[in-house]
Each structure stands twice: as structure tokens, then as C-alpha cells.
Amino acid sequence: MNSRAKKIIGWSMIGIISLIPVLLLFTLGPEYADFSGYSGITQGLGEITGLVGITLFAITFILSTRIRFIEEAFGGLDKVYIAHGILGGTAFILILSHPVFLVLKYIPSYIQLASTYLLPSVYWSVNFGIIAIAGLIILIFITLFTRIKYHTWKFTHEFLGLVFVFAVLHALLVRGSISKDYIFHGYYIYIGIVSAMGIFAFLYSLFIKERIMKNATYLISKINHKKDIWEIEMTPEHKPINYQSGQFIFVRFYNEKLSKEAHPFSIASKSNSKNIKLMVKSLGDFTTRLENLRIKDKVSIEGPYGRFNFRNQKNHNQIWIAAGIGIAPFLGMVEELENSPDFKVDLYHTAKDQSELIGYNFLKLFSSKLKNFRYIPWSSGGNKRRIDTKEISRLSGDLMEKDFFLCGPENFKEDMIEQLVNVGIKKSHVHEEVFNFR
Ligand SMILES: Cc1cc2nc3c(=O)[nH]c(=O)nc-3n(C[C@H](O)[C@H](O)[C@H](O)COP(=O)(O)OP(=O)(O)OC[C@H]3O[C@@H](n4cnc5c(N)ncnc54)[C@H](O)[C@@H]3O)c2cc1C
Numbered sequence: 001m002n003s004r005a006k007k008i009i010g011w012s013m014i015g016i017i018s019l020i021p022v023l024l025l026f027t028l029g030p031e032y033a034d035f036s037g038y039s040g041i042t043q044g045l046g047e048i049t050g051l052v053g054i055t056l057f058a059i060t061f062i063l064s065t066r067i068r069f070i071e072e073a074f075g076g077l078d079k080v081y082i083a084h085g086i087l088g089g090t091a092f093i094l095i096l097s098h099p100v101f102l103v104l105k106y107i108p109s110y111i112q113l114a115s116t117y118l119l120p121s122v123y124w125s126v127n128f129g130i131i132a133i134a135g136l137i138i139l140i141f142i143t144l145f146t147r148i149k150y151h152t153w154k155f156t157h158e159f160l161g162l163v164f165v166f167a168v169l170h171a172l173l174v175r176g177s178i179s180k181d182y183i184f185h186g187y188y189i190y191i192g193i194v195s196a197m198g199i200f201a202f203l204y205s206l207f208i209k210e211r212i213m214k215n216a217t218y219l220i221s222k223i224n225h226k227k228d229i230w231e232i233e234m235t236p237e238h239k240p241i242n243y244q245s246g247q248f249i250f251v252r253f254y255n256e257k258l259s260k261e262a263h264p265f266s267i268a269s270k271s272n273s274k275n276i277k278l279m280v281k282s283l284g285d286f287t288t289r290l291e292n293l294r295i296k297d298k299v300s301i302e303g304p305y306g307r308f309n310f311r312n313q314k315n316h317n318q319i320w321i322a323a324g325i326g327i328a329p330f331l332g333m334v335e336e337l338e339n340s341p342d343f344k345v346d347l348y349h350t351a352k353d354q355s356e357l358i359g360y361n362f363l364k365l366f367s368s369k370l371k372n373f374r375y376i377p378w379s380s381g382g383n384k385r386r387i388d389t390k391e392i393s394r395l396s397g398d399l400m401e402k403d404f405f406l407c408g409p410e411n412f413k414e415d416m417i418e419q420l421v422n423v424g425i426k427k428s429h430v431h432e433e434v435f436n437f438r
Pocket residue numbers: 149150151248261262263264265266267279280281282283284285286287288325328329434435436437438
């Protein structure tokens with residue numbers, strides 16, 4: 001099944017899971033689900049936004065578990081994280097709309113009631129909802145509008161689990177205390193189950209996964225360093241992992257000078273080769289401490305994840321475009337072209353100047369060795385401009401016949417995708433590796 005079909009399956013599953021509580025709400029009958037008139041419509045929309053919002057909120061936690069079958073359903077972990085972001089944003093909007101509709105119900109007839117509706121009261125079931133919304137606003141504000149360090153942001157993001165618990169308490173208790181509903185209506189049970197799954201998924205990611213998951217362990221066997229780029233090779237302590245070149249792994253180095261947080265890096269070696277190679281650029285507090293790594297340091301590896309490999313596409317006529325450290329996932333793939341003569345690849349690699357082109361000699365060597373591979377280094381300083389579709393079609397011919405693989409900084413990729421789409425390339429022919437999960 002291709003990645004597009006998988007994505008459709010993933011999104012359809014989310015659609016069904018989040019709309020079931022609405023259908024169940026309708027089964028309550030006109031006494032509880034009366035959508036007629038201004039008051040019925042605002043009340044109904046208030047209920048629907050709340051129910052769908054909390055269901056999507058629960059799904060965001062389930063998506064963050066990095067469980068294999070979820071990655072399968074979406075055709076790659078990067079797509080799972082994209083879905084996570086979209087659902088988180090949608091849940092936020094729906095949950096904010098929920099009290100707005102309920103207040104609108106009392107306007108204009110009961111202005112006084114409307115004005116105090118969102119203030120804390122003797123009803124704890126309502127207060128839980130107010131706490132959840134306040135917490136959500138603060139945490140989403142931090143995510144969208146602050147530039148704090150990744151691990152500080154991740155720490156704040158984990159409080160969303162607590163906010164979710166308050167939202168669940170509100171959803172489950174409020175109808176009993178305010179609307180005097182029977183607790184065993186179908187949608188109650190459904191929301192209860194989905195919420196329990198969301199809370200379990202949150203606890204699993206935060207506390208359980210690391211304890212029960214048996215990650216593969218490797219030992220560092222080689223470290224090379226040039227300017228701000230680290231080449232790290234690791235050899236399996238016991239059993240090696242199976243992987244495709246271009247996939248990525250979460251790596252945790254056991255070195256007292258480095259944090260124990262797992263970081264994602266692309267595999268820069270050939271599929272299933274015993275040793276795994278990484279190419280890492282020093283960027284922030286973790287990667288600038290890599291100088292402390294020593295031969296024989298233990299490394300725990302989670303994965304592999306991702307689908308960024310040339311063999312996953314039917315079209316064998318491909319253009320690969322890398323910017324800077326974005327060359328990492330292509331390095332192992334290039335080695336494999338030797339045994340894949342039916343693929344024809346042009347690799348464009350761009351950096352400010354030639355000395356910054358990582359793997360230049362290695363790629364030049366392969367380009368001279370292989371008939372089906374061309375390496376086109378592009379120094380934006382030397383060429384006095386960035387690589388663009390005009391230049392690519394001049395050097396590689398008709399772009400319409402090809403599939404494109406992109407990896408590099410976000411702004412570079414966005415710009416390249418826009419150019420490709422503008423010349424008529426379908427988005428389904430453009431495959432990118434995302435280097436940013438925030
Ligand atoms: C799928 C994937 C593949 C990647 N492959 C490579 C590679 O081959 N070579 C390479 O040099 N870089 C790669 N990266 C980027 C690399 O993960 C970050 O540069 C590194 O984690 C930065 O950590 P830092 O603390 O030094 O920098 P920071 O300044 O703290 O972080 C810089 C950015 O890196 C990301 N990041 C930081 N910590 C984490 C984490 N624990 N989990 C997820 N993202 C994090 C965030 O987007 C953050 O904004 C990849 C990222 C992803 C998502």
C-alpha cells in the first residue's frame with residue numbers, strides 16, 4: 001500500500017473515532033439532544049465541540065506514543081507528528097468554542113447568567129473545565145509564541161496530560177451534576193473509554209515506555225569531527241536492528257556529560273549494515289556537547305522510524321535535493337544505488353561554500369563509479385544564488401517525469417516545495433524528511 005493510501009486510512013480512523021460521540025449524543029433523543037431553535041442549536045454546538053474536542057485531545061496523546069502500528073497507519077512517524085500538531089490545534093479551537101456556544105445560548109435573554117457563566121462556582125464539575133481551558137491557553141501560548149529551548153518546551157508540553165485529566169473530569173461529571181443525565185448513556189461510556197486511553201497513552205509515553213521497551217544497545221566504535229559536524233559510528237552490543245537507509249532513530253548516549261534525553265538522527269549508512277553511522281551538526285545544548293563522547297560509550301537506540309528511502313517510490317527516475325546536514329539520510333542511499341541499476345538519480349547538494357559540503361569526496365567517488373548516479377554540488381556562495389527549479393531542469397531535464405526527495409532546513413524545503421508545485425509537480429511526487437518535530 002502506498003503512503004498516500006496509508007495516510008487516508010490514518011485520517012479516516014481519526015474522523016470515525018472523533019465523530020462517534022456526536023452520533024451517540026443524537027441517540028439520547030430529543031429530551032437531551034434537541035437541536036431546534038437558537039437555544040437548542042447553541043447548546044448542541046456547545047456539546048458537539050466539547051465532545052469532539054476532548055476526543056481529538058485524547059488522540060493526540062495516543063499519536064505521541066510512537067507505537068509501530070500508528071506509524072504504519074500514517075505511512076511514517078513524521079506524518080504522525082504532523083497529524084499530532086493538526087489535531088492538537090483543532091482540539092484547542094473546539095475546546096475553546098465549547099464554552100463560547102454555551103454562553104451564547106444565554107445571550108441576549110439572560111445577560112447576567114451569561115456574564116457569570118465562565119466564572120468559578122460551587123459546581124466543581126464546571127470548575128474542572130475552567131481549569132482545563134486556562135491551562136490549555138497557557139500551554140498553547142508557550143508552544144506557539146515563545147522561542148524557549150526544546151527541552152524546556154517539552155517539559156511544559158507534558159503538563160498537557162494534567163490539563164487533559166481536568167477536561168475529562170469536567171466532561172464526565174458535568175452532565176451528571178448540571179444536566180442530571182444518566183451516567184450510562186452510550187456516549188458517556190465512549191468518552192470514558194477514549195479518555196482512559198488518552199490518559200494511559202500519556203502515562204505510557206512519560207513513565208512506562210522507557211522501562212518496558214527493550215531498546216537495542218550499541219557501542220561507539222568511531223568518532224570523526226570536522227568543524228561543527230560529527231560523524232559517529234556505532235557497533236551493536238548484541239543484536240543489530242533492521243533498518244532501511246534514510247530512516248531515522250532516537251539515540252540516547254550513556255555518557256555522564258550528556259543529557260539522557262533521546263534525540264532523533266537519520267541513519268547515514270547502508271540498509272541493514274551491521275554498524276550504524278550518524279552525521280550530526282552541532283546546533284544546541286545537546287549536540288554541542290558531543291565532543292565529550294568517547295569510543296565504547298554505550299548508546300541506546302529506539303527505532304527505526306520513517307519511510308524516507310528511494311525504494312519506497314515506484315518512480316525510479318529521481319532527484320534528491322539536500323541542504324547542509326540534510327545530506328545525512330542520502331549518504332546510505334547513495335551506497336545502495338550500486339546494487340539498484342534500475343534507479344537513475346541526480347543528487348543536488350547545496351551549502352554556502354564547497355568546504356561545507358558534507359561527504360563531498362565520498363559522493364564524488366560514487367558519482368564517478370556509478371552510471372546511474374550524478375552528484376551535483378551547489379555552493380550558493382560560489383554560484384552566487386540558491387539552487388532553483390530552473391537550474392535543476394536545465395541540468396536534469398524534464399522535471400515532470402521525476403520524483404523528488406528533499407531534506408534540509410525547514411525554510412529551504414518549504415521554498416523548494418513551493419517552486420516544484422509552481423512548475424506543476426504533484427505534491428505526491430515530493431517526499432521530504434522532517435528534521436523538526438516541535
Ligand atoms: C527525523 C529527524 C531526523 C534528524 N536527523 C538529523 C541528522 O541526521 N543530523 C543532524 O544533525 N540532525 C538531525 N535532526 C535534528 C536533530 O534531532 C536536532 O538537531 C537535535 O536534536 C538538536 O538538539 P540540541 O539540543 O543540540 O539543539 P536544540 O537547540 O535544543 O534543538 C534544536 C531543534 O532540534 C529539535 N530537537 C531538539 N531536541 C530534540 C529531541 N529530543 N527530540 C526531537 N527533536 C529535538 C527541535 O526541533 C529543536 O527546536 C533530525 C531531526 C529529526 C526530527
